[in-house]
Amino acid sequence: MASSFAQSLRCRSHLCSKTVTFTIQYFTQFRHCTTRRGPVALNAASFINDNNTPYQPRERGKQQKCYYSTVKHVESEVKESKYSKDLSGMDFVSVKSPLSQIRDVMPVTENQISLNLDVTPELSALEEISDDEAITISVPSAIPPASTSLKEYVDQSETLSKLVQLGVNLWKLEQRPNVGSMLLRLDFETDVVPRLLFLKDIGVEDSRFGYIITHNPFILTESLENLQSRVKYLKSKKFSSETVASMVSRAPYLLNFSVKRLDNRLGFYQQELSLSVSNTRNIVARLPRLLCGSLEPVKENLKVCEIEFGLKKNEIQHIIIAVPKVLTANKKKLTQIFNFLHNTMNIPHRLIVKFPQVLNSKYLRIRERHLFLQYLGKAQYDPAQSNYISLDRLVSLPDETFCTEVALATLDDFYLFQKTL
Amino acid sequence: MATPAIRTFRRLEGLFCVYKPPGVHWKLVRDSVETSLLKGVNTTPSRPLPREIRFLPLQGNETGTAKEITVSAASVPVLSKHPLVTGPEFQNIKVGVGHHLDAFSSGVLVLGVGNGNKALNNLHQTRDYTLEGEFGTATDDFSHKGRVVETTTYDHITQEKLDKVLAMLQGANQKALLMYSRVDMRSQEAYEMAVQGLLGPEGKSLPILTDIRCIHFQPPSFTLEVQCLNETQKYLRKIVHEIGLELRSTAVCKGVRRTRDGCFTLQDALTRNHWTATDIMGAIQQQTCSSGNTDVFVSRKQDFHQDTN
Numbered sequence: 001m002a003s004s005f006a007q008s009l010r011c012r013s014h015l016c017s018k019t020v021t022f023t024i025q026y027f028t029q030f031r032h033c034t035t036r037r038g039p040v041a042l043n044a045a046s047f048i049n050d051n052n053t054p055y056q057p058r059e060r061g062k063q064q065k066c067y068y069s070t071v072k073h074v075e076s077e078v079k080e081s082k083y084s085k086d087l088s089g090m091d092f093v094s095v096k097s098p099l100s101q102i103r104d105v106m107p108v109t110e111n112q113i114s115l116n117l118d119v120t121p122e123l124s125a126l127e128e129i130s131d132d133e134a135i136t137i138s139v140p141s142a143i144p145p146a147s148t149s150l151k152e153y154v155d156q157s158e159t160l161s162k163l164v165q166l167g168v169n170l171w172k173l174e175q176r177p178n179v180g181s182m183l184l185r186l187d188f189e190t191d192v193v194p195r196l197l198f199l200k201d202i203g204v205e206d207s208r209f210g211y212i213i214t215h216n217p218f219i220l221t222e223s224l225e226n227l228q229s230r231v232k233y234l235k236s237k238k239f240s241s242e243t244v245a246s247m248v249s250r251a252p253y254l255l256n257f258s259v260k261r262l263d264n265r266l267g268f269y270q271q272e273l274s275l276s277v278s279n280t281r282n283i284v285a286r287l288p289r290l291l292c293g294s295l296e297p298v299k300e301n302l303k304v305c306e307i308e309f310g311l312k313k314n315e316i317q318h319i320i321i322a323v324p325k326v327l328t329a330n331k332k333k334l335t336q337i338f339n340f341l342h343n344t345m346n347i348p349h350r351l352i353v354k355f356p357q358v359l360n361s362k363y364l365r366i367r368e369r370h371l372f373l374q375y376l377g378k379a380q381y382d383p384a385q386s387n388y389i390s391l392d393r394l395v396s397l398p399d400e401t402f403c404t405e406v407a408l409a410t411l412d413d414f415y416l417f418q419k420t421l
Numbered sequence: 422m423a424t425p426a427i428r429t430f431r432r433l434e435g436l437f438c439v440y441k442p443p444g445v446h447w448k449l450v451r452d453s454v455e456t457s458l459l460k461g462v463n464t465t466p467s468r469p470l471p472r473e474i475r476f477l478p479l480q481g482n483e484t485g486t487a488k489e490i491t492v493s494a495a496s497v498p499v500l501s502k503h504p505l506v507t508g509p510e511f512q513n514i515k516v517g518v519g520h521h522l523d524a525f526s527s528g529v530l531v532l533g534v535g536n537g538n539k540a541l542n543n544l545h546q547t548r549d550y551t552l553e554g555e556f557g558t559a560t561d562d563f564s565h566k567g568r569v570v571e572t573t574t575y576d577h578i579t580q581e582k583l584d585k586v587l588a589m590l591q592g593a594n595q596k597a598l599l600m601y602s603r604v605d606m607r608s609q610e611a612y613e614m615a616v617q618g619l620l621g622p623e624g625k626s627l628p629i630l631t632d633i634r635c636i637h638f639q640p641p642s643f644t645l646e647v648q649c650l651n652e653t654q655k656y657l658r659k660i661v662h663e664i665g666l667e668l669r670s671t672a673v674c675k676g677v678r679r680t681r682d683g684c685f686t687l688q689d690a691l692t693r694n695h696w697t698a699t700d701i702m703g704a705i706q707q708q709t710c711s712s713g714n715t716d717v718f719v720s721r722k723q724d725f726h727q728d729t730n
Contacts, residue, residue: 151501161500171508364442364693399694418692419440420678421527 167210203245216252251288434535435705461698528679559671
């Protein structure tokens with residue numbers, strides 16, 4: 001709709017070199033442009049195909065004084081002249097902007113800037129013209145040819161405004177190099193819509209589109225055949241459609257990886273951990289970013305578990321099936337927690353393996369709670385004896401429940417104790 | 422033109438103190454406080470987006486002739502002012518730290534936000550520490566986590582001997598205090614200052630302990646309470662080491678805990694779960710109300726009055 005409308009425009013004048021044609025959805029009030037040099041056809045479609053210099057203005061030959069409008073100016077004019085649907089009989093006000101001639105980037109046109117002193121007298125602003133002529137006049141929009149921020153283009157660009165309405169964080173994306181220009185070059189109907197429909201087909205919810213595009217804008221440039229082949233591959237590995245949908249919404253980069261790479265990773269997890277196929281599927285479904293990141297940190301974490309902690313193969317397997325996050329955890333923090341648990345709290349290996357979620361919690365939290373229990377004389381973690389406190393209750397309960405049920409003290413006492421450490 | 426976020430930020434400006442847990446670098450504490458303040462300020466519900474009038478085309482017939490195009494006015498929100506396009510209103514907040522605490526120590530850490538940072542330079546008051554020591558070992562960095570250099574016996578140490586050593590230390594520090602105050606000891610001015618308790622070192626000088634006493638003695642461990650000026654935590658650990666040497670034994674420092682920094686006490690310190698924008702706002706308001714006459718808060722008070730007008 002927009003492109004056909006744009007193509008039907010015929011501008012009578014030479015546009016200033018600052019015109020950049022976008023697929024504009026709406027246009028501002030017309031302004032009267034001078035010269036009688038003859039019509040120049042606006043070619044909106046050519047802009048979309050021109051991928052080389054989206055920001056560069058188009059040269060339209062010798063330029064004349066052109067009158068620009070601003071949106072605010074339009075508003076005031078509208079109110080004054082009681083503008084209605086009928087286009088005839090409108091007031092024209094010319095706004096001179098001599099600076100507009102200097103604002104272009106092309107060096108060629110600079111030589112051609114010259115005040116043409118014997119120009120034919122301009123049409124008076126109050127002259128009435130026919131509807132045809134009125135409609136053919138279009139105003140070049142005041143969009144800068146290059147900018148560091150997308151906010152100057154968002155109102156005129158259909159793609160960008162639709163993305164903002166979806167919830168995409170354009171501010172975050174424009175900080176990444178080249179992503180801003182990439183997004184501007186996209187066409188909403190041909191690029192964005194098919195991929196969003198594809199995601200919807202897989203089962204991803206509409207509310208997640210913003211999150212996915214903010215984290216992985218390159219999903220909009222990945223070819224549809226590739227995306228479909230990767231989903232087909234995952235389904236061939238017996239991942240159900242809901243699982244695939246949840247994996248894609250939680251790990252936005254997943255579908256940008258080739259089938260070979262996904263296969264490589266699945267194979268690695270299956271072999272290294274000697275897991276069954278269903279267990280591998282389970283941990284990958286719960287932590288899909290295992291398939292996205294590099295395998296080196298995972299290998300190092302496994303080595304740490306085996307050598308430094310002295311855990312056996314089946315113990316490591318059990319821990320990872322219960323808490324897959326241990327594979328991507330920070331080595332130093334993991335070692336610190338394990339050290340504290342084993343050496344200071346004197347908890348044997350088998351208890352740690354029984355409650356692997358302690359390895360996922362914060363060190364300071366474990367330390368403060370343990371010292372509080374020790375102060376109260378309740379630090380008893382051996383299930384064989386009485387008044388046993390299980391590690392998962394120590395770690396996963398919120399502060400208030402922990403104080404009242406486990407430590408049998410008030411929350412204020414716990415805070416006071418924290419200040420004595 | 423103040424947006425709701427800016428108004429929230431104005432209420433956050435001031436001084437407050439947090440309790441720094443041991444083992445954590447003070448920069449991490451400052452960064453996490455800044456992050457939670459940013460979260461609190463940026464999530465204040467903002468004003469609705471400004472709207473503008475645009476003329477949207479309504480195509481009546483599809484014949485393609487330009488004559489049929491009509492236009493209608495519509496009020497459309499200006500997306501270039503949307504927070505997803507402009508970014509959050511506050512991208513960083515100036516949070517300054519008063520006297521530093523190294524990673525091994527814990528205790529009261531004074532932080533300032535925005536305009537409150539100016540008052541951080543004026544905190545020239547004494548600080549209270551609690552030092553926990555243990556006899557029997559000496560390490561290279563004077564703490565129990567360092568590399569052990571020597572071990573000794575400590576059976577001969579008694580409370581009296583310890584008190585004697587502390588008294589000697591206090592005497593030496595008192596002399597240093599008088600020396601660094603740069604006032605002629607024989608003048609009337611010095612007497613008047615001493616009466617009021619204003620006799621103190623000018624500017625940056627060597628660390629001075631104004632008071633030191635033992636509050637707990639159970640060999641091998643003991644606890645000292647120290648009041649000092651211009652100190653570093655490493656100096657305090659060294660004091661523990663030297664006390665061990667004076668007693669013809671050795672000692673390491675197991676913990677350094679700051680209990681008071683000027684007029685900020687343990688009671689006002691916020692623990693880790695209270696490092697949120699609302700709690701910090703409450704602590705700052707409380708601080709400005711309670712510190713009526715202290716010179717430290719002169720500048721802060723002026724800002725406070727301006728803001729409440």
